Amino acid sequence: MATITKSIGTSGSRDYSSITAWEADLTNAGIYSSGDDAVGECYADSTFDESFLIDDNSFTRDLDSITLKANSSEKHNGTPDSGVKIVYTGTVSDSVAIWKVNYTTGTYGTNAVAIEDLEFADTTVSSSVNFYAIDLGINCTIMRRCLINNLKHSGHSSKLLKVFGPDSQKPKILNTMVFNCGHDNATSAGMSQGINIANDNDSQINNCTIHNIYTSSSDTYGINGGVAKNTIVTSCGSNFQVTGGASDYNLSDDSTAPGSNSPVKIEQVNTLYVSTTPGSENLHIKSSSPALRKGQNLGTTNGVQYDIDGYDRSSDEFRWDIGADQCNLCSVSDRPNSKFTNHFDLTQEMKHMSLSYF
Amino acid sequence: MELLVKINSVDGSSSYKDGDIVDVFSSDRTSFMHAEQICSVDNFALDPVTGLRTNDSLLMKFLERTCVYKFERVNSNDVLRTVIDTGTQDTINTTPNANGEYMNVYEYLTTILKRSRHTVFGTSGREIWYGGSKNPDLAAIWNDIETHSDKLKQDHSSWLFTAVEKRHLLVLNCCSHLCENDHYDHHCLDGSCHCELSEIPDLEAREKAAGVYGEAAAEHEAPPLIAKRKFQVPYWDHASSLSLDVDSIRNMNMEVDGRKNGVEVPAVQALTIDKVEAGIITL
Numbered sequence: 001m002a003t004i005t006k007s008i009g010t011s012g013s014r015d016y017s018s019i020t021a022w023e024a025d026l027t028n029a030g031i032y033s034s035g036d037d038a039v040g041e042c043y044a045d046s047t048f049d050e051s052f053l054i055d056d057n058s059f060t061r062d063l064d065s066i067t068l069k070a071n072s073s074e075k076h077n078g079t080p081d082s083g084v085k086i087v088y089t090g091t092v093s094d095s096v097a098i099w100k101v102n103y104t105t106g107t108y109g110t111n112a113v114a115i116e117d118l119e120f121a122d123t124t125v126s127s128s129v130n131f132y133a134i135d136l137g138i139n140c141t142i143m144r145r146c147l148i149n150n151l152k153h154s155g156h157s158s159k160l161l162k163v164f165g166p167d168s169q170k171p172k173i174l175n176t177m178v179f180n181c182g183h184d185n186a187t188s189a190g191m192s193q194g195i196n197i198a199n200d201n202d203s204q205i206n207n208c209t210i211h212n213i214y215t216s217s218s219d220t221y222g223i224n225g226g227v228a229k230n231t232i233v234t235s236c237g238s239n240f241q242v243t244g245g246a247s248d249y250n251l252s253d254d255s256t257a258p259g260s261n262s263p264v265k266i267e268q269v270n271t272l273y274v275s276t277t278p279g280s281e282n283l284h285i286k287s288s289s290p291a292l293r294k295g296q297n298l299g300t301t302n303g304v305q306y307d308i309d310g311y312d313r314s315s316d317e318f319r320w321d322i323g324a325d326q327c328n329l330c331s332v333s334d335r336p337n338s339k340f341t342n343h344f345d346l347t348q349e350m351k352h353m354s355l356s357y358f
Numbered sequence: 359m360e361l362l363v364k365i366n367s368v369d370g371s372s373s374y375k376d377g378d379i380v381d382v383f384s385s386d387r388t389s390f391m392h393a394e395q396i397c398s399v400d401n402f403a404l405d406p407v408t409g410l411r412t413n414d415s416l417l418m419k420f421l422e423r424t425c426v427y428k429f430e431r432v433n434s435n436d437v438l439r440t441v442i443d444t445g446t447q448d449t450i451n452t453t454p455n456a457n458g459e460y461m462n463v464y465e466y467l468t469t470i471l472k473r474s475r476h477t478v479f480g481t482s483g484r485e486i487w488y489g490g491s492k493n494p495d496l497a498a499i500w501n502d503i504e505t506h507s508d509k510l511k512q513d514h515s516s517w518l519f520t521a522v523e524k525r526h527l528l529v530l531n532c533c534s535h536l537c538e539n540d541h542y543d544h545h546c547l548d549g550s551c552h553c554e555l556s557e558i559p560d561l562e563a564r565e566k567a568a569g570v571y572g573e574a575a576a577e578h579e580a581p582p583l584i585a586k587r588k589f590q591v592p593y594w595d596h597a598s599s600l601s602l603d604v605d606s607i608r609n610m611n612m613e614v615d616g617r618k619n620g621v622e623v624p625a626v627q628a629l630t631i632d633k634v635e636a637g638i639i640t641l
Contacts, residue, residue, distance in 0.1 A: 020380060021380060046391045090561060091561055150491065168580075275462060278426075
């Protein structure tokens with residue numbers, strides 16, 4: 001009944017030099033016992049260039065849970081290349097996700113795997129396969145505060161890109177950003193989809209930000225299936241393909257955001273984020289953003305209160321923002337935020353300013 | 359390439375089996391890992407006044423080799439963007455361009471500079487940074503490293519396996535043996551042949567750590583996993599040729615490093631077995 005934390009990185013002083021090696025050693029009876037919680041803590045010594053599969057093999061020691069995350073001092077700050085990054089330059093098989101979780105929930109319990117504070121990025125598939133990047137399994141995984149970007153398919157036009165696929169998976173995706181993924185074949189591109197999951201109440205997308213899922217010539221979706229709350233989807237063709245009745249408090253730049261409390265569509269994306277420029281993406285929301293204070297308080301279940309930067313939304317009185325970022329320093333109008341000036345909070349101040357810079 | 363091999367089998371038909379190749383490390387993967395560590399931001403100091411990185415460092419050269427774009431702030435609103443490989447330039451600011459791309463540079467830099475491990479160069483108000491990822495030119499990167507540091511590529515050709523990995527898994531290496539008048543199936547494990555040795559390309563190396571999947575039940579569904587790994591190293595059969603002790607390998611308290619040097623590096627065809635071809639896995 002212990003938490004067994006192992007470090008993963010290439011400095012030579014870690015426990016394992018690759019995520020794959022850590023996963024393979026989860027079966028080691030000399031390390032793990034029944035009921036233990038296994039934690040793999042990644043360090044940004046170098047880029048992790050690998051796929052992984054967490055499955056029944058990983059739970060051989062009857063572990064209670066498995067968490068793969070970034071070390072707290074080396075997690076990303078909501079922008080690319082700022083923390084632990086995972087890419088893959090190997091060959092991809094048809095419809096087999098590069099980063100995958102799939103174990104028997106009837107034996108090991110539901111949502112026993114957590115993936116936190118990692119960046120999955122910069123992976124291009126050029127072969128003629130359906131490219132699924134991430135498969136979190138059916139009620140297997142909670143993904144928190146991850147950054148997923150620049151996953152590209154340059155292969156055949158009849159093949160799909162799904163950032164999350166296949167559509168049978170039922171994950172919990174919380175406070176995660178997905179952006180700039182798609183088919184980049186300029187003349188004959190296939191369909192691109194962002195979060196493509198089962199249309200089921202167990203498929204939950206809470207406080208996520210999805211921007212620019214693209215293709216040159218075919219259909220594109222931001223979210224297809226599941227229940228979406230407090231989520232922004234912009235520049236993804238048909239942004240929301242969500243029919244779940246519980247979906248609400250969502251935002252998009254078309255008329256597809258589901259829910260009676262979802263704000264009307266926004267006319268210009270540049271009112272929302274800090275930067276959408278490729279290579280300098282920053283989807284933190286900015287002052288006057290229509291996402292500010294328009295979300296619903298989703299409580300603390302599964303750690304949904306922690307935004308993309310790890311800021312605890314439940315620690316103050318501000319109404320939740322829509323999307324992965326909570327910006328309490330941002331003013332809702334162009335005027336200074338009266339709440340901020342009345343309630344100076346050093347934690348918030350540090351979250352949004354660089355003392356060394358000034 | 360170097361390999362990590364599983365010791366002892368795990369219950370379950372699709373789980374790891376004794377001898378499975380867990381992970382592989384091609385020379386390119388290893389070379390880039392070392393280059394990233396040498397050019398790590400942790401090795402380059404911040405200017406104590408501006409809080410920015412110094413221009414013209416090895417870190418800057420590394421980013422020019424690995425990034426698509428260079429960004430230079432020219433005033434409070436405008437950023438000059440250069441595509442490094444072509445020299446093409448445009449200006450980015452708060453007004454979206456034809457592709458909808460825009461940037462509030464003040465807020466952007468505020469976020470980036472919160473982190474002490476940032477890679478922003480230049481001077482306050484004239485910051486320089488890089489972004490976007492491209493396939494790295496390893497030869498050019500190592501030319502920069504060897505020119506601007508005392509590090510040599512030849513000293514950075516081995517993966518940095520950990521002590522735990524050497525105790526719990528088996529570390530080996532292998533390569534291609536290109537032999538004159540020899541047939542394809544070359545079976546040299548102990549370096550007794552007189553063939554030319556060469557590295558195994560990255561994609562070919564990675565195939566050695568691939569899983570085995572069956573047919574998907576329906577189009578666009580994920581195919582079922584048949585076996586965690588397709589290839590294995592029957593180290594118990596090779597122990598004599600590789601001068602390894604099986605008891606030591608299976609003793610989790612002993613570090614074993616089975617890598618060989620120079621002409622002693624075994625042939626990949628001799629070391630590894632395709633479990634499907636060998637009938638160990640039935641599809």
